[in-house]
Amino acid sequence: MWLAPGRANLMGEHTDYNDGFVLPFALGQGVTAAAARNPDRTGSGKRRLTLCSRQQPSDIVEVDLDGLAPGRVTGWAAYPAGVAWALEAAGHRVPGACIAIDSDVPAGAGLSSSAALECATALALTSLGGLDVPRAELVTIARRAENEFAGVPTGIMDQSASLLCRAGHALLLDCRSLESAQVPFDPAAAGAGLLLINTRARHELSDGEYGQRRAECEEAARRLGIPSLRFLTGVADTDSLADPVLRRRVRHVFTDNQRVLEVVALLRASSGASADTYREIGRLLTQAHVSLRDDFEVSWPEADVAVEAAVAAGAYGARMIGGGFGGSVLALVPAAASAAGGGAGSGPVADRGSGPVRDAVTAAFARNGWTAPEFLDAMPADSARQVGG
Numbered sequence: 378m379w380l381a382p383g384r385a386n387l388m389g390e391h392t393d394y395n396d397g398f399v400l401p402f403a404l405g406q407g408v409t410a411a412a413a414r415n416p417d418r419t420g421s422g423k424r425r426l427t428l429c430s431r432q433q434p435s436d437i438v439e440v441d442l443d444g445l446a447p448g449r450v451t452g453w454a455a456y457p458a459g460v461a462w463a464l465e466a467a468g469h470r471v472p473g474a475c476i477a478i479d480s481d482v483p484a485g486a487g488l489s490s491s492a493a494l495e496c497a498t499a500l501a502l503t504s505l506g507g508l509d510v511p512r513a514e515l516v517t518i519a520r521r522a523e524n525e526f527a528g529v530p531t532g533i534m535d536q537s538a539s540l541l542c543r544a545g546h547a548l549l550l551d552c553r554s555l556e557s558a559q560v561p562f563d564p565a566a567a568g569a570g571l572l573l574i575n576t577r578a579r580h581e582l583s584d585g586e587y588g589q590r591r592a593e594c595e596e597a598a599r600r601l602g603i604p605s606l607r608f609l610t611g612v613a614d615t616d617s618l619a620d621p622v623l624r625r626r627v628r629h630v631f632t633d634n635q636r637v638l639e640v641v642a643l644l645r646a647s648s649g650a651s652a653d654t655y656r657e658i659g660r661l662l663t664q665a666h667v668s669l670r671d672d673f674e675v676s677w678p679e680a681d682v683a684v685e686a687a688v689a690a691g692a693y694g695a696r697m698i699g700g701g702f703g704g705s706v707l708a709l710v711p712a713a714a715s716a717a718g719g720g721a722g723s724g725p726v727a728d729r730g731s732g733p734v735r736d737a738v739t740a741a742f743a744r745n746g747w748t749a750p751e752f753l754d755a756m757p758a759d760s761a762r763q764v765g766g
């Protein structure tokens with residue numbers, strides 16, 4: 378059995394495909410793949426890949442690994458089948474396998490359930506096949522599965538988070554060089570908690586808005602005569618763009634990259650464990666939300682209300698995370714400093730301090746007549762790993 382976590386992103390949204398910086402951390406919630414080699418009972422020499430999922434019980438998919446090609450498998454199974462295809466395309470011969478999936482990452486909540494599915498499958502298939510593929514290569518293989526096989530044009534953040542994060546740390550990833558560093562991130566040790574608010578407005582990355590933002594960024598870079606928005610030197614660079622929409626998009630990308638570096642500097646200066654640091658990071662989170670809402674225009678009403686209610690109820694700060702148009706909000710909240718044995722890997726510390734924030738967000742949703750939100754306590758967890766078998 379192999380487990381790959383979902384992720385939340387502390388800072389840097391829509392920066393990955395602009396060659397910028399991101400700062401995600403892995404969640405305790407993840408996707409599990411229980412897998413075994415598929416015996417060739419008929420002696421036909423065919424390598425069969427059989428996929429089933431506890432979340433899609435009526436949909437068992439069986440494919441021939443030799444005939445795999447983009448478009449052959451659709452729906453949830455495109456993600457694991459895509460990984461087998463991408464591994465083979467990279468020259469790694471995958472054995473026939475039977476994979477059973479289970480997940481406690483809520484789907485459509487912007488917590489990277491699909492990247493977790495890809496990464497759990499990647500570990501299962503490489504382990505069963507005795508293939509020694511470095512993690513950095515698995516990241517690009519899993520992303521290729523998502524982009525080319527499942528047809529979703531995402532950046533590289535989610536797969537990197539699922540395969541490279543470490544407990545008690547956030548992962549600083551330079552999406553241009555693909556260099557990464559572990560940054561100490563232990564809010565519990567500083568009497569703070571991370572609260573995820575699933576707004577229950579489902580997000581779908583494949584529905585076009587995400588791709589449109591991507592295209593706008595590429596167009597802006599083209600008009601500015603730079604290879605990507607990473608090459609911006611300041612907000613003033615946007616002045617030469619006549620189109621006010623593109624100017625706003627570019628401003629978000631530039632300022633969010635800056636915010637990633639600010640958060641990293643704050644965390645490093647305090648080894649990730651001072652209350653003042655988290656107050657300051659909270660302020661940056663809310664600033665980032667405003668930028669995502671007004672400049673990048675990817676927020677949605679439930680997220681705006683959740684952020685406003687959380688901050689009014691005492692959160693240090695909050696923002697929407699992920700691609701947008703639905704999904705989750707991350708709130709940084711003061712937790713009881715007495716939370717015994719706090720630190721990465723311990724219990725749901727945020728519980729005690731986040732009560733007023735939960736109550737306020739729940740009440741605000743009720744006032745709007747929306748389905749009640751779902752709350753999850755987050756704790757920077759470890760990346761994908763074997764968990765049994």
Ligand code: GLA
Pocket residue numbers: 389390391392393394531532533534535582699700701
């Ligand atoms: C989704 C994509 C990522 C990234 C974020 C926005 O999660 O999968 O690659 O672009 O949106 O930051």
